[in-house]
Amino acid sequence: MTNPGATSGRGQGGPAALLTVVKLVGERQGLRLWGPLGFELMPGRAVHVQGPNGCGKTTLLRTLAGLRRPALGEVCLPGPCWFIGHATPLAEDLGAFANLRLWLDLAGAAAVADAELHGWLQHWSLPAERPVRQLSAGQRRKLALAPLTLAPRSLWLLDEPFDALDHAGCAWLAQAAAAHLAGGGALLLSSHQALPTGFPPCDAWWLGARGARKAAPAVAEAA
Numbered sequence: 001m002t003n004p005g006a007t008s009g010r011g012q013g014g015p016a017a018l019l020t021v022v023k024l025v026g027e028r029q030g031l032r033l034w035g036p037l038g039f040e041l042m043p044g045r046a047v048h049v050q051g052p053n054g055c056g057k058t059t060l061l062r063t064l065a066g067l068r069r070p071a072l073g074e075v076c077l078p079g080p081c082w083f084i085g086h087a088t089p090l091a092e093d094l095g096a097f098a099n100l101r102l103w104l105d106l107a108g109a110a111a112v113a114d115a116e117l118h119g120w121l122q123h124w125s126l127p128a129e130r131p132v133r134q135l136s137a138g139q140r141r142k143l144a145l146a147p148l149t150l151a152p153r154s155l156w157l158l159d160e161p162f163d164a165l166d167h168a169g170c171a172w173l174a175q176a177a178a179a180h181l182a183g184g185g186a187l188l189l190s191s192h193q194a195l196p197t198g199f200p201p202c203d204a205w206w207l208g209a210r211g212a213r214k215a216a217p218a219v220a221e222a223a
């Protein structure tokens, strides 16, 4: 990584890419949103995808996570990733603990002890049993982000992860991201907001109809 325009052609022997994208094109209803994109995301690297409403950031992240078929091109994920969308589906009548337990079990992380889940909920003062439909937007966001550190995976795909998150939550995510990258992980996130203080440096990409390029200030794009 991180040339958003082309793959590197990296040879054997170096660290393996955690995400490889080849000639990827995203469309909605026959109209091109972005692409063709080609890049490799290497361990320790982070990308911040930016662009105006509707340019296709969510579509890109969902495509990278394998939740949406690309119009053209290929995505290669050598291992499982965490995709945390901005509209995280929760079992609304279940409590936070039951949601987390279910989520981790389905994701193959049944070995994570109940005590760790309770520890997480207590850390954020989240009620374990109350139906999650009664939680605030920020509480739901903290719940959605829990698997990142409870059951680590080497690639994080985060769609607007700072939405509704308070200062303490943003600081936690910054610290968790720094540790993740230092440990050889990688991440790609979308956000309209500036990254919070302490968040590790990211390559900034601007997503648009001609593909992706290093981000210019939003005002320059709009002009």
Ligand SMILES: Nc1ncnc2c1ncn2[C@@H]1O[C@H](COP(=O)(O)OP(=O)(O)OP(=O)(O)O)[C@@H](O)[C@H]1O
Pocket: 028, 029, 033, 051, 052, 053, 054, 055, 056, 057, 058, 059, 060
């Ligand atoms: N299920 C859908 N069916 C048809 N079109 C869709 C669907 N979901 C999104 N779109 C369209 O695809 C385009 C890209 O949407 P997407 O959600 O990927 O954009 P975004 O960059 O994430 O936007 P935002 O910044 O508002 O979150 C938009 O024009 C949107 O209207």
